[in-house]
Amino acid sequence: MAMVPIVREPVRTPPFLVTAIEPIIIIGSRGDNMQQSIQKAAEILLSAANAVALTGAGISTESGIPDFRSPGGLWTKVDPGEFSIDRFLQNPARFWRLHLDLKASGEFNLASADPNPAHIALARLEKLGIIKCVITQNVDNLHQKAGSVEVVEFHGNMLRAACIRCKSSEPIEEVEARFVNGDPKAIRCRKCEGVLKPDAVFFGEAIPAKAMTISQVQAHKCDVLLVIGTSLQVYPAAQIPMSVKLKYPPATVIEINREPSALHQQVTDILMLGSAGGVMTQLLNAVEALQRN
Numbered sequence: 001m002a003m004v005p006i007v008r009e010p011v012r013t014p015p016f017l018v019t020a021i022e023p024i025i026i027i028g029s030r031g032d033n034m035q036q037s038i039q040k041a042a043e044i045l046l047s048a049a050n051a052v053a054l055t056g057a058g059i060s061t062e063s064g065i066p067d068f069r070s071p072g073g074l075w076t077k078v079d080p081g082e083f084s085i086d087r088f089l090q091n092p093a094r095f096w097r098l099h100l101d102l103k104a105s106g107e108f109n110l111a112s113a114d115p116n117p118a119h120i121a122l123a124r125l126e127k128l129g130i131i132k133c134v135i136t137q138n139v140d141n142l143h144q145k146a147g148s149v150e151v152v153e154f155h156g157n158m159l160r161a162a163c164i165r166c167k168s169s170e171p172i173e174e175v176e177a178r179f180v181n182g183d184p185k186a187i188r189c190r191k192c193e194g195v196l197k198p199d200a201v202f203f204g205e206a207i208p209a210k211a212m213t214i215s216q217v218q219a220h221k222c223d224v225l226l227v228i229g230t231s232l233q234v235y236p237a238a239q240i241p242m243s244v245k246l247k248y249p250p251a252t253v254i255e256i257n258r259e260p261s262a263l264h265q266q267v268t269d270i271l272m273l274g275s276a277g278g279v280m281t282q283l284l285n286a287v288e289a290l291q292r293n
């Protein structure tokens with residue numbers, strides 16, 4: 001389906017003005033226009049000094065892991081409140097039972113998922129020296145599995161369990177195996193008997209300090225931000241694209257999503273609408289072709 005692109009003329013702003021309100025250029029891409037956007041995005045990435053990626057659940061849907069907000073996403077099946085720290089602390093065993101049921105249903109089985117072409121293309125861009133860091137909101141470990149090295153786990157990692165008291169962690173599969181018969185001792189830390197919780201950030205919890213600091217430093221340094229598969233509705237992660245636009249000079253933001261993010265009008269310079277796997281593969285091919293020439 002060919003769509004008429006939305007193209008805005010570049011807006012020049014002096015240093016004391018922010019560019020978050022008026023993006024430089026937005027190219028909405030479907031069909032015929034996609035090649036033009038891929039080419040432009042590849043050129044921008046290739047000339048970037050510090051390109052950073054920000055990813056969300058949408059990059060992993062092609063690996064069989066549902067996102068939260070798309071039709072059929074996790075929130076249509078599970079009450080988001082179950083992932084709040086308050087409710088978890090009221091009854092940790094209840095949460096662990098729900099977690100095991102979700103895993104058994106195949107709805108959210110992170111351990112068995114494999115990286116898809118989007119994760120692989122991103123890892124390749126890092127190897128080529130183009131992407132310096134991936135800040136991910138995902139908790140599925142798929143960037144690491146694909147070979148990305150500089151990964152900031154902004155919301156933690158659901159393949160680990162950690163003690164809420166002494167912070168020691170272990171593979172979540174070991175806790176799951178111990179808890180399968182519902183033994184309450186199974187979800188207690190073996191060092192200090194504190195409660196074990198998946199090592200992911202629940203609603204109401206703070207972002208891990210190290211991840212927050214590194215993300216801020218990366219956002220400050222970055223000149224190109226590649227946003228992939230995120231609705232940009234979850235804060236403070238959604239502040240990252242805002243912050244790269246509010247600094248001077250602002251970074252260029254390239255967005256790849258099935259649907260435009262909530263902030264695309266404020267932050268996005270090149271918007272490519274399509275599947276992350278397909279678009280990222282084309283983008284990688286275009287970057288490699290430019291490098292050869």
Ligand code: NAD
Pocket residue numbers: 055056057058059060061062065066067068069070073074137138139140141155228229230231232233234256257258259260261274275276277
């Ligand atoms: P979200 O569900 O709010 O938004 C997902 C976005 O990705 C949407 O804009 C959607 O259009 C897009 N999308 C879906 N499939 C796509 C595809 N194949 N190609 C391109 N775009 C696609 O997700 P979010 O913004 O990441 O926020 C939700 C929170 O949920 C995050 O904090 C994350 O930690 C957590 N989460 C993580 C996982 C995971 O680790 N895989 C899965 C679900 C939720």
